[in-house]
Amino acid sequence: MTAQAPAPVKDRQETTRRPPVPSWLRRLAAANEAWTFGVLALLVAFFTAARPSTFLTRYDITQIATNAAIYLVLGVGMTYVIIVAGIDLSVGSVLVLSAVLSAEYTIHHGGAKSGWGTIAVSTLIALATGLLWGALQGWLVAKARVPPLIVTLGGFGAALGAAQIITGGQDPAGAVSGKLQRSIGFGKLFGQIPWLVVIAFGATLVFGLVLAFTRFGRYTYAIGSNPEAARRVGINVDAHLVKVYALVGLLSGLGSVMWLAYFGTTSIAGHSTDNLKVITAVVLGGASLFGGRGSVLGTVIGVFIPAVLSTGLIIMGVQQYWQDVAIGVVLVAAVYLDQFRRRGRDHG
Amino acid sequence: MRPTNPTGRSTAFAGFCAVLALTAATTAGCGGDSGGSGSKSLDLITGVKSDPFYITMTCAAQQEAKKRGVKLTVNGSAQWDVAVQRPIIDSVAATHPGGLLISPVDTAALTPSLQQIQNAGTKVVLVDTEVSDASIGVSRISSDNEAGGRTAAKSLAQLMGDKGSAIVISVKPGVSTTDARIKGFNEEMKANHPGITLLPVLYDNDLPATAASQIQSTLAAHPDLGGVFAGNTNTAQGISTGLQAAGKQGKVKVAAFDAEPDEITALTNGTLDVLVAQDPGAIGRQGVDQALAAIDKKKVTAHIGTDMVAITKANMDQPDIKKFFYQAAC
Known part of the structure; x- marks a missing residue:
């Protein structure tokens, strides 16, 4: 179809009084992520125009991406949980617990000077901790029928408490191998792309594709839309829920390894609002808290909107209190735009 | 007077001793003399138990209490949270200690609990943090x-x-x-x-x-x-x-x-x-001294500001700077 072709007659919305819209544009506008992406693009364009010599030049996209990398990894897991109509408030604490356990191993096996062997084992410990904690929470949600809000709120406190018991509440010294920090934390692939960004986008790509194109992904949407229907068509809903919560735990474990590599410490007290940040990003990306809707691409956009906004406002020299106001307004406006589009589509 | 005092603390301490010497006829109070306060019990409630700042403060307070021959019981909140600290205050109140050293975690919310314990006769000394109600506490000691x-x-x-x-x-x-x-x-x-x-x-x-x-x-x-x-x-x-x-x-x-x-x-x-x-050790020591002075009905300094020192890579090895390092354990 060309740009000049008239709209199909059977489409009531497209009367002849309206200018014809190219079909590729209409398809794009109907895509779930298009509008939030539009908001992101608008923000980037605005800051680039306002500070052309600074935004996306001196402060480049890799810096924004590096700072967003860990939240992105957590966000991917959270997308799955929210699509099955669940919630995970424990991500930040699970990250801390994984970081602390892996740090304890590092401390007793070479500390800051330890080699790749220690790094490998401590990484495995972090991933396993996250996976097991997540699976336990999943089991409580699916089999014990405790609401996910309660399970993960309990998990939020318990994981942080466990981490404080192990460390006495202080970030231990020598928690990370210097090799890990230099290579992964501050190293770059081909001298260009920070490894943290490579890892985050690798995880995003894999789990984005799994969600969009595999049976595992379809089950996730089906359970979120209607768990009873999913059960009746023969999906093992309980087992799937355990897997979804285990996945978000695993990704929290991965996040902890990235955190240790980048910040070089466990930051026990620095993760109390990770859950809100991540849930906000997922919802901003178009996911429904009632389940059945959402996408990893949307979450990527949802992670980047606040990141771009806060860096852009600092670069423009906006006072901190106004930054918080602006971020709040944009968050609500972006979700409102998305709802507005959905209403239009559902009624039309 | 203790040997090898850091400059800031020694002046503050000397001033305190001078005040005592002027106002109190007895010799108690300075130089580790334990006379007169042997049977008094003190309690210390810190803001966050695991914070090295408070650990250092606690260690110094314990040393000072031992020197003065009084019993010091130490408590602290697990987190910086009113809901965590208030029950600790209430349980301490039940034991009617002679003096209470506390780092309140809120400027207003803990006032009723502290008022109550003060009315029951306990001498309250606010260390590190404060409450806004000026009637609370016989002395307030914090960093400037x-x-x-x-x-x-x-x-x-x-x-x-x-x-x-x-x-x-x-x-x-x-x-x-x-x-x-x-x-x-x-x-x-x-x-x-x-x-x-x-x-x-x-x-x-x-x-x-x-x-x-x-x-x-x-x-x-x-x-x-x-x-x-x-x-x-x-x-x-x-x-x-x-x-x-x-x-x-x-x-x-x-x-x-x-x-x-x-x-x-x-x-x-x-x-x-x-x-x-900061000098948490000095805060802890002064806290004990002020509480005991209040119990013994001697002159108490209402506000004490302890000194701070800048540590850089250049001066961090000097012994008079090194003693400002906080401790992770006593």
């Missing part, structure tokens, strides 16, 4: 935070060569101690270092990740950035990570408050450049 902020500004300006931009990244607005530090820092910079451009304060809500991205954005907007004053340890960690990722570590000087073990490590590694150490 504004002076600390000025100390930080002086050291940082010196390292920056008195030029470039400087910024404060703090935890959150509305905290009396950090607000006073920022006030002192800004005043000193404006008054005595006109070559330095002061940027507006940023707040990271105690999240290192936020501090990292804030410092990178600031660097982009102000390439002449030469110094940062970090509100606390978490913030300092985020800042140094952000600087390292931007390849600016060492070029931008970072000042932080306190001298916790991991901050000392950071100073050695060059991720931090200035530490402004």
